Amino acid sequence: MMSNSPVNEYGQVLLAEAADTERHGRLTAASVTALRDSGSLALRTPIEYGGPWSDASTVVRRLSELGRVCPSAAWTAGTCATSKTMVALRHDTPARKEFFADPEALACGSGLPTGRGVRETEGIRVTGQWDNVSGCESAEWANVALMVDGAYHLAAIPLVDLTIERNWHMAGMRGTGSQRLVADGLLVPAHRVTPSGPPQPQEQLFFGLCLLAPVVGAAQGALDVVRDMFRSDRRPFMTSYTRMGDSPGARHWLADASLLVDRAGRTALTIARDSARDDLTDLDRAHLRANMAGAAKDCRDAVELMLDLHGAAGFRETNSLQRYWRDIAVGSRHPAFSAYLTTESLGAALIP
Structure with a gap:
């Protein structure tokens, strides 16, 4: 299991591979x-199939750790979850x-019913x-949604x-390899196709956390880069410092x-804890979704401050800060974090 450190043995591998992951547009x-x-x-x-069936708080912590070294790897692990x-x-x-059958296998999917x-x-x-x-x-x-009858x-x-x-040709989260899957008259055994329904509100909160945590981790990783700059002999240009x-x-x-990043992390863990409650009302869920969007914006605002501190050098292709910035810019704009829509929903829930 990964520790809280972003530089344990697994984190070291992900960090070392992050640039190649982005370059190739998929995880190495x-x-x-x-x-x-x-x-x-x-x-x-699930436990009966050899896994831990981790709760939301555990998932958030793990995905944040991963995002701190490789946001694309964290995002992929989150969508697998x-x-x-x-x-x-x-x-x-x-x-x-x-x-x-293989509890450690990588899975992917889409909840949009764009198949029949x-x-x-x-x-x-x-x-x-x-x-x-x-x-x-x-x-x-892959677990994909489709319409049958x-x-x-x-x-x-x-x-x-x-x-x-x-x-998948994007400015950020390039390494997620979020490509298009195609089925053309594929015969699928009936036992693998089940009537369902879109994710329920509580499930939507969990799925949102699986996307937010990598973004929070990316902001933490960007902060690591900037703090390292403060420890170096870099000085403010054209000053006596x-x-x-x-x-x-x-x-x-x-x-x-740092405060913005910390707040985003605390918010994610609070949502993880509260989303597990059985007594959530529609208003409670609307507040949690709005808080989730707010945490994503905190990550964006934090990395903008970091880039201002780092200056133009932060945009060098060899500087990992610009990769964190692009990953946060794209990941934090997932529809789950649409601030105007979450605010709209909260307003509707406040005045039913």
């Missing part, structure tokens, strides 16, 4: 192995046994495509049966950035 083989060996891909494997959660909660035993299924004697004939499927090039299973269903499909179209830490203004901005 060494990164996938590190995720497997650290138990990060089994976080939501959401996929495994839906399989565990929605699929029947025969499909679960197949899906969780037609019933046949031998199973369900599936046709469709699913965009933005993080980690699909390294995954062994006009109703929402989930299909558990081995990746070898699907086609991958590389259409001999090092960054000699400037009261620079120390103030560093403190402000």
Whole structure:
């Protein structure tokens, strides 16, 4: 299991591989192995299939640790956790046994029903495509949504049966390899296709946390880079200061950035704790979703302060700060963190 340190043996591998992960647009083989060996891909494997079925707080802590060294790896581990959660909660035993045969396997998926299924004697004939499927090039299973007989269903499909179209061309979170999955008349055994429904509100909160935690971790990683700069002989340009830490203004901005990152981390853990309650009202959930969006914005605001402190050198391609910045900019703008929509929902819940 990974410790709180971002530089344990698994973190060291992910950190060393982060640049290549981004360059190739997918996790490197060494990164996938590190995720497997650290138990990060089994976080939501049920206990009966050899996993820990970790609670939301444990998942948030782990994904934050991973995001601190490689946000793309953390994001992929987070979407693996959401996929495994839906399989565990929605699929029947025969499909679960197949899906969780390897408790450490990387899984991916999409909850958007952009496929369709037609019933046949031998199973369900599936046709469709699913965009933005993080980690699909390294995954062994996908759990994707589709419509069958006009109703929402989930299909558990081995990746070898699907086609991958590389259409993920983004400024940030490049290493997630969030490509398009395609099925063209694929016959899926009936026991792997189950009637379901979109994620329930409590599940949506958990899935949002699986995306927020990597962003929080990325902000922590960016802060590590800037603090290292303060410890170096770097000094404010065109000043008489001999090092960054000699400037009261620079120390103030560093403190402000640190407070924002700390607040985002505390918020994520608070949401994780509160989302497990059985007595949540619609208003409670609206508050938690708004707080989640606020934490994502705290991460964006913090890294902007860090870039101002670092100056133009922070945008060198060899400087990991710019990678954290781009990953945070993209990851924090996932629809789960849409501030105007979460505010709209909160307003509606306040005045039912």
